[in-house]
Amino acid sequence: MIHHNFQFKEATDKERSLYLFLGEALCAVQILEDALSHSMVIKKKDPHQKEEAIELLKKQQRYTFGKGINIAKKESLLPKSLENKLLKILDERNWLIHESVIGDKENFKSNSYFKNIINRSKTLSDNAKALQISIELDLIEYCKNKGKDMSMVKNEMKKNLR
Known part of the structure; x- marks a missing residue:
């Protein structure tokens, strides 16, 4: 391993705030x-297929978000309104992962x-959390x-929601 004696500048408060958001x-997004x-x-x-379910979950978790959405859509596992919201947030998720810092x-x-990225990140966080709850409520209805x-x-x- 090659070692260099580089000293990186400490992040500014603005940069730390950006990293936080x-x-x-x-x-x-990962929780969603x-x-x-x-x-x-x-x-x-x-429910009696627990071992198969665990294996399927491991496989499912390796899929990209887009592939997961496409499978859910193809197999009609979610209401259409939820599918559409997931497809919309997919673009923002891809922006976050691939472009947010290097795009400009x-x-x-x-x-x-900084303002643009922080606002866009906040909106993405809020939308992802809301969609997570929507998925959970859909699942509760399915189980009922x-x-x-x-x-x-x-x-x-209800206890865990702020």
């Missing part, structure tokens, strides 16, 4: 992706650059329709 958006994976597996497997390198130090009492789950959800 980007990190929050990344976490919210995981909620989608769990929902799809629960809807595909019967010329203006990296400008206030408008299968004869399961979901009142404890709903009550737990």
